[in-house]
Amino acid sequence: MGHGPTAGEVLTTMVRQAAGAVAETEAAAIADEPDGVHQHRVRVRRLRSILAGLRPLIDEVAAQRLRVEYGAWGGQLGLVRDIEVLADVAEEALTDLGVEDPQVWRRLVDARREEYRRDHARLVELAETPRAVERTRLLAEFARHPLLVDPAARARDALAEALRREARRVRDAAGRVDGTIASYHAVRKAGRRLRYLAEAVRDAAPELFGAEVDELAEAGDDIHGSLGDHRDALVFAHTLEQARALAGRAGEPVLVYDELLADAHARAGAKLESLDPALAAVRHAAHRLP
Template sequence: MTTLSAVPSTEPAPPPAPRATGKSGSAGAVLLAYLGEHTDRLAAEAERARTDEPDAVHQLRVNSRRLRSALQAYRPLLDRDRAEPVVELLREFGRRMSPARDTEVLEERITGQLAELPQELLLGPVQAFTTRHFARLGAEARAGVLAELDGEHYARLRAALDELLADPPLTKRAARPARTELPAVVARTARRLARAVRDANDPANPHRAEAVHAARKAAKRLRYATEVAAPTVGKPATRFVAGLKGFQTALGEHQDTVVARAMLRELGARADNGFAFGVLYGRDAARAERIEEELPGLWKAAWRKRNRKWLR
C-alpha cells in the first residue's frame, strides 16, 4: 500500500504512474474513469488559471468539487483511511481558491445591480468606489491563486490524486456491477439531501440561512454523484438531474444573496455615502425571503417519485 507523500515544491514532480482501470463493468471502474477525467481537467484548468484565462478559477473549483463530491458520495467503494486525506486536500484547495472566485462573482453582481439602479438612488461616486474596491480585492485574489498553484499544497494534492489513481483503494463493493451498485450509492446521497431539505424548508428554523446552505451543498454532491452514474444508468439519471435543476438554482441564488449582503454591508460602511448599497442590501434580503417561501414547492416538483425510480 502506498502512502500520500509530499512533493517538494522546489523539485519537478516525477511522471505519474500508470493508472488502474478496475474490473471491467464494475462500479469501481466507472468511478476511477470519472476521477481520472476530472483530475486531468483540474490540471488543465490550473494551467489556464496561471495565465489568467477567463473562467479558469471557476472551473478549477468546479473540478476540485466534483472530485471531492465523488470521493465522499462513493465512500462505500473506497477505503476511507486512504481516500479521506485526498478529500481533505481537495477541501483545502477549494478554500484557497474561493477568494478569487467569490470576488469575480460579487463584482459582477454588485456592479451590475448598481448599473440598473435609477440615477436618483446613486448617491455619491458609488460606482467608482466599487470599481476601486474590487480592483484591489481582485489583485490580492490573483496573487493568492498563483501562490497556491506554485506552492507545496497543490503539489501534494496532485501527487495524492496520481497515487490514488495508480493504486486505488477499492473495497469489495467496488467490484460489484456498476448497473446495480451505482444507483444504490446515489440513493444514499439522495436521502442525505432529503434530510437537509427538511431543515431548509422549516420556517421556524432559527438558523434557516445555514440550513439552506447545507441543502445547497448536499444538492451539489447529489448532482455530482449522479454524474458518475450517468454513463451507466443513462436517461433516467439525466432526467433526475434535470428535475432538480430549478430547486438547485434557487438554492444557489439564496446563497448568492447571503454572500452579497455581507459584502454590501462592508461597502456601505466604507463608502462616503452608503445609501445605494443599502438599497441593494434590502433587495437581496427580500429576494432571500421569497426564495425561502418558494423552496417547498420547488422541492416537491424536483422530488417526484417518477424522477427517482431508478434509485435503489
C-alpha cells in the same frame, strides 16, 4: 443478457474523468484566464463530491486524504472566486438600478476587483508550494490505480444505492432548514453533491440507468443554483450594510444603499421559490431508481 459493467470498471472511469478535469483546468485558473478560477473550482468540487458520494465503495483512507488536500485548495479557490462573484453581483445590481455615483461603484465594485487581484496573486504562490506538488501527485497516482472496496460488484446496484443515499442527504438537509443562511447552505451542498455524482455516473456509464439519473442531476443543479444565487444576494446585502455605514461616516449620500438593500433582499427571496419543486423532483427521481 449480461449483468452489466462491474463497479471497478465504472468507478475507475468516474475517478479518472474527475481527476483529469481537475488537472486540465488548473493552468487556466493560475493564469487568471476568463472564468478560469470558476471552472477549476467547479472541477475540484466535483472531484470531492464524487469521492464523498462513493465513500463506501472506495478506500476510505486514500479518498479522505485527497478530499482534505483538495478541500484546502478548494477553500483557497473559493476565497478568490467569492470576491469575483461579489463584484459581479454588485456590478449587475448597480447597472440594473441605473446607479452612476462613482463613489458607490468604487466601494462596491472597484474595491472588490482590487481585492480579487491581490488574492489571486496569493493563489499563484500557493500553487507553487511543495504541498501543491504533492497534492497533484497523490491525485494522479490514485487515478491510475483507484483503491476499490469491491471492484467485482455490479455497478448498477452499487451506484443506485449511492445515488439514493445522496438523495436522502438532500431531503434530510431540507428538513433541517430553519431560515438561516447556514441551513440553506447545507441543502445547497447536498444538492451539489447529488448533481455531481449523478453527472459522473451518467458520463462514465450512460447505459447504466435511464432518465432518472438525468432528473437527479437536473434537480441537484436547480437546488445548487437557486440557493447559490440566494446566498450571493444575502452576502451582497451584508456588504451593502457595511458600505452604507462607511459612506455615512464619510458624509456621502446613503439613500442608494437602501434601494440596493431592498433589491438584494427581494432577489434573495425570489430564488427560494424554485426550491420546493426541485426537492420534489429529487424524491420522484430517487424513487424510480432500480
